Amino acid sequence: MNKHMTIIAMITLLTACGGDGGDVASVTASDTGNGSASTSSAPSMLVDTSGGVADIPETITSSATSMSETVVSDDFSYNPVLEQQFDVDIRGYSVSPAYISIYGAFAENDDGTFTADYNSRITSAPVEDGEVTLDYVSSDSQYYVLAEVWFYDGTSPVQKRIPNTESSWTW
Numbered sequence: 001m002n003k004h005m006t007i008i009a010m011i012t013l014l015t016a017c018g019g020d021g022g023d024v025a026s027v028t029a030s031d032t033g034n035g036s037a038s039t040s041s042a043p044s045m046l047v048d049t050s051g052g053v054a055d056i057p058e059t060i061t062s063s064a065t066s067m068s069e070t071v072v073s074d075d076f077s078y079n080p081v082l083e084q085q086f087d088v089d090i091r092g093y094s095v096s097p098a099y100i101s102i103y104g105a106f107a108e109n110d111d112g113t114f115t116a117d118y119n120s121r122i123t124s125a126p127v128e129d130g131e132v133t134l135d136y137v138s139s140d141s142q143y144y145v146l147a148e149v150w151f152y153d154g155t156s157p158v159q160k161r162i163p164n165t166e167s168s169w170t171w
Contacts, residue, residue, distance in 0.1 A: 045113045046093075046158045048171060054143035054163035080140045086162070090149060090171040091130030093158060098127040098151040102134060106146040106161075114146050114159050 064070045088100060105120035123136040127149060138145070143164050150157045160169055 044156055046156050047113050048158060048160040048169070049112070050160075052163050052165050055165050056143050077140075082138050082140050082142075082164075084134075084136050084138055085167060086134045086136070086147075087168040088127065088132045088134065088147070088149075089130060089169070090127070090158065093130070093171040094151060094155050095130040096151045096153045096155055098149050098155075100125055100127050100132060100134070100147060100149045102136060102162075103146045103148070104138065104142055108161075114161060116146050116148060 062070065086102070090098075101116070101124040102122045103116040103118070103120050104122050105117035106114045107117075108114055122138060122145065123134050125132050125134055145162050147160045147162055147169060148157060149159075158171065162169065
């Protein structure tokens with residue numbers, strides 16, 4: 001009896017963990033009763049590659065050897081917080097109900113798509129009729145963010161790497 005309970009507990013734990021986050025294919029038995037299986041992959045991610053390059057300031061070097069020798073220009077801001085407003089219009093792609101998330105940390109994959117660090121989500125909101133405006137706060141050193149839009153109806157999700165020079169995304 002304990003052996004069966006242990007097996008059930010392990011199956012439950014493994015099911016709850018959900019794997020490593022890699023590509024997942026689901027296998028379902030066909031309804032024909034012949035025992036064959038079919039494979040279907042998760043929807044492929046579409047990436048909007050339009051857009052500019054982030055405005056990354058030059059690294060400023062100094063010959064100062066102590067803080068008393070350091071000179072800071074009058075227009076320098078010590079406030080690292082930037083209030084951002086970002087308008088999204090994906091009506092050219094889909095007007096289906098969707099949800100958008102903005103991430104601060106992400107990696108580019110070999111195939112040109114991105115993998116978001118889901119713990120770095122900055123903001124998110126529902127997308128209605130293909131449009132949404134996002135208001136969020138970021139750091140002045142956040143040169144790029146990643147936008148991901150997932151559709152409730154199963155339409156392929158879309159991604160865009162957004163530089164800090166852009167305030168809108170139109171698909």
